[in-house]
Amino acid sequence: MTDNTVENRSEIVFITDAQDCNPNGNPLGENRPRKDPITDQAVVTDVRLKRYLRDQLDADDHGVFIKKTGDESEVRARLALDVLGDIDDADAIEEIEDIRDDFLDAATDVRYFGATLSFNADTDDDLLDAVAEAFDGGNYTGPVQFSPARSLNAVEENEESNTLTSVIATQDDKKTGGFDLDDNRLKYAIFPFHGLVDENGASDTKLTRTDVERLDTLCWRAMKNQTISRSKMGQEPRLYVRVEYATNGYHVGDLHNGFDLDAERSKPEPELRNVTDATLDVTKFVNRLASVNDHVETVHFVGDEYLDVSYNGEQYGTAADLDTLLEDHGVPTREIEVYNEFEQTLPADE
């Protein structure tokens, strides 16, 4: 056990918003923004959020196993899987474990979100058993999980620009742009993502405390840096809280449900166009954490100054002031300095 072991459970709420964009198209629905047809809430899947996080890890030069479609696969050797082919003896268990460790060291996203591998021994069952055991059977459950998010508001789609003719070729070897591409966008949506860091599952993928701390800057930067394509621009991170718990095995379980749109201080849902039209009611979140503050080690937090927050029916300030509000209720906080801290979590030069 090293001192970089994940010892505490963390529960994450990551609030983002989307203005005049398509935060997550539905591939079976003409790529229209995903929506709950009954409530008209927009939906963004965990898969979409994890793509942003993986792309940011890649941009930061961390090894990533689940690559962008079409990317070169030169990383495969770096991910150490090729080397397994040289092993032909189950007694080489230490070597197999070294390869496993190299793989997990190199595949940052597998440490967070897990992966599935499969192994086929040709003749030697002992060897297969040894490899399968070293690699946890090839099924790595991610110790970091995010649920698909549903917007706090019912959303509307822009009525204009229903189709678009692209002047940019869609593939390298084609000269002509695409025609009749659907371009459907939401006017405005605000999403609370809910995530969890499982301290007991962390050892399976060798997730480290440094990895967990990296999330504090990664989520924010990914939403800033990776939402740059035509349909994805307009998304911003608004509030990130990682509640690190002190009590073994304890977490509240639905912290994201502590956030509502303040109906009195926000424009009516059909008129929401911009973050300044919305006020986030944080009353339930603050009260809930205050009621369990014995279990809370620290709330790591970063908030945006454009998003107003209210508490107990009164305007309190902006999301950037949430730490003061939590401290007033006896909940310890630590403000994340995203752009000062992230460099410490980049890969070390070798």
Added chain:
Amino acid sequence: MTNANAGAMDPAPDRSEAPPELTDGVPDSCLVCTVRGDWAHFRRIDRTVTKQTYRLPPRTTVAGLLAAIVGVGRDEYYDVFDPAVSAVGIEAVGDLRTMTQPSLGVGTNPKETFGTVGKTRGKGISVSFPDTTDNRQIHSYEYIVDPAYRLYIAVEDEAFHTALKHHLERGTSHYPPSLGLSELLARVETPESGVEHDVTAVSTDDETVTVDSAIPEAVETIIPSAGASHHVERLPAAMEADGRNRRTTEFTDYAFTDEDALKASGDGLSLGEVDGRTIAFY
């Protein structure tokens, strides 16, 4: 932790409590909790491309969820939930609306999108892994929206019972519980009246009983009444380890509804009363 063998299952090693005892499938006490989430997906085992969901968590899934809370690994809890020594009642709370979400995933068909490295002949290991730069496959997942289920749990295994009770009382879990897929995070609520409740066996001689929980073995027992709708699903009920995998050894048909309690003939059911509610255990 000083004793590594004590494992995750036993957060209070000195604590000893009497686990429930089963008589004709009805326990004399049970643990009660409600699991909720934003989404659930209990994949039907008889579907392939479209990942359709059961509306009710199969008993085997409930067992897995409780094993996660207690911290027992995969393949290590099937005996605890053998129907001969355990009883589970499942009650759907709220409506069970579903919504389909397609997602683009890395292919999992070894014949199509996997890359392989390693020896192909003679001694050696070959590793197959998804080619993560290849085109993604569309998988359509049917999710239950805002699922909530009240669970009534009785296991005769003392260590499991004690550990589960302890975790439910403290609001803790070894592995975080989820509803069918690891990303569908769940929360667990316990009744204000406590986690453990007495169960009074309900005579099954009566011609008709009103049952508040889902009703197992529904084809034989459910009594339809005018104007009341119910669903019936055939769910996996028990499983066993099978080499590297596991396999289902029992199925049962469950009838359930999000409306008023259903009527059933008591014959063949293991019915118990918990806090004035009639629960069918299986």
